[in-house]
Every structure is written in structure tokens, then in C-alpha cells.
Amino acid sequence: xxxxxxxxxxxxxxxxxxxxxxxxxxxxxxxxxxxxxxxxxxxxxxxxxxxxxxxxxxxxxxxxxxxxxxxxxxxxxxxxxxxxxxxxxxxxxxxxxxxxxxxxxxxxxxxxxxxxxxxxxxxxxxxxxxxxxxxxxxxxxxxxxxxxxxxxxxxxxxxxxxxxxxxxxxxxxxxxxxxxxxxxxxxxxxxxxxxxxxxxxxxxxxxxxxxxxxxxxxxxx
DNA sequence: CGATTTTGACCAGCGC
DNA sequence: GCGCTGGTCAAAATCG
Numbered sequence: 001x002x003x004x005x006x007x008x009x010x011x012x013x014x015x016x017x018x019x020x021x022x023x024x025x026x027x028x029x030x031x032x033x034x035x036x037x038x039x040x041x042x043x044x045x046x047x048x049x050x051x052x053x054x055x056x057x058x059x060x061x062x063x064x065x066x067x068x069x070x071x072x073x074x075x076x077x078x079x080x081x082x083x084x085x086x087x088x089x090x091x092x093x094x095x096x097x098x099x100x101x102x103x104x105x106x107x108x109x110x111x112x113x114x115x116x117x118x119x120x121x122x123x124x125x126x127x128x129x130x131x132x133x134x135x136x137x138x139x140x141x142x143x144x145x146x147x148x149x150x151x152x153x154x155x156x157x158x159x160x161x162x163x164x165x166x167x168x169x170x171x172x173x174x175x176x177x178x179x180x181x182x183x184x185x186x187x188x189x190x191x192x193x194x195x196x197x198x199x200x201x202x203x204x205x206x207x208x209x210x211x212x213x214x215x216x217x218x219x220x221x
Numbered sequence: 222c223g224a225t226t227t228t229g230a231c232c233a234g235c236g237c
Numbered sequence: 238g239c240g241c242t243g244g245t246c247a248a249a250a251t252c253g
Contacts, residue, residue, distance in 0.1 A: 149224080149225060150226055150227080151226090151244095151245070152227095152228090152244070152246080153227075153228075154242090154245095157241085157242065157243090163244095165244070165245075169224085178244095
């Protein structure tokens, strides 16, 4: 049923283009806060590096295309490859996963596809890109520009905090994400995205539309 | 009143 | 086969 290729939204942006997108910058969106920004207030969110790296290596890659990354686009470079020492916690069926909490969440994917009341495992084995990262934040929910609806919450083993399950509210979009706070370090939130958005980011379009109109206007001179 | 969250039940995969 | 665990469903509750 999932043979056809959906278009990936939003289109890849360069880091410089992010400057024009205030909602993608802190504190609204902690994803784009470099870990080196130690001057940030403790109350604001901060993207931290995955536990795959040595402590000294903890840094955020400045050239990462974060927007496409969140949309699951291969352009982000997380199609199984490592970029500049930065590794996702989870990528495409557990390749490179190391955080124990994510490992447990990622054990499945054996192809069960039945659909009944009460769920069961209905994940595709390999077709859904997955990506996990950690943020240091007081809030569990990141403002990534998409709208999410919570469809479940579950207490997980070896963790004091429950894992929350969200689905993209767009009718045709089947992207999911899991959010969990680490019991080891309660200030850290692990967010796992699964799937590819097949629609534009609402906030992105909201911000881009006036910009594009202005550019069109100026280009006439 | 529609959208979203909460929450308990259900189900499948895995290890033993 | 059985129990444990994680993921999902869906009814009820809550919110805006």
C-alpha cells in the first residue's frame, strides 16, 4: 500500500535561510539552538548531542539541514550516513542507535501489519525513516512547526517518566513522534520522529508566504 | 461542538 | 506456551 513516493516537505533550507524563519530559532524551537550557546537561560530549550559521541565531541553540526531532517528528507544526510561526527540516536531501523531508552522503543519493526482494536505493531519494517535526538528543555513538546495529536502514553521500563506518542494532525500525513524524558537526567527530552511529512510545514509556509510575495514584488524592479 | 488529551484495554513480538 | 513490554486503539473527558 505504500509503494508510491510521497513528496517531502518542506523543501531543504540552507542554514542562512533559517535566519529568515524566526519560529525556527530559539527559544521557540530548541532544535536550532547550538549546544555551544551556553549563554542561553537555563529555562530555554537546548539541543544536545546524542550519547553516541564522546563528551568532548558533543556539538551540533552547523551545516545540518534541520528542517528536512525533521521532515525525513534524505537531503538531511541521515540516510545511514554520519555527518561531521554527528549521529542520530536512531536512523532507519536502529542503525546507529545507542541510547538504551531508544533501543527499547526501537526493538520492533518485524513487519506485523495487522490492524485491530487495541493496536499491536503495525510498523513497516524499513520504509519509514526514523530519527531521534535529545534536547535539554523544561518542556516535553518541541515547536517544530507541525501540529501533533497525542494518541497514547505509556510507562516504559527503567524510566520514571512515561513515553508519549504523537501523530501529525494533517489528514494525509502519517508521521509519528515519541517524546520521553530521561530518568537519568530529567532535564533531557528524547524525541523520536518516524516517517516523512507529505505536506508543507504550516508555520514554515506562514512565514515564507509574505517573504516570497515581497521577493516577487522586489524582483520586478 | 469540534479538536485534542487522557487512559485503560488490547495485541504482537520477544525472551525464557 | 507464557509473561513481559511497547505501540496503538478508542471511549470518555477536557479544552478552546
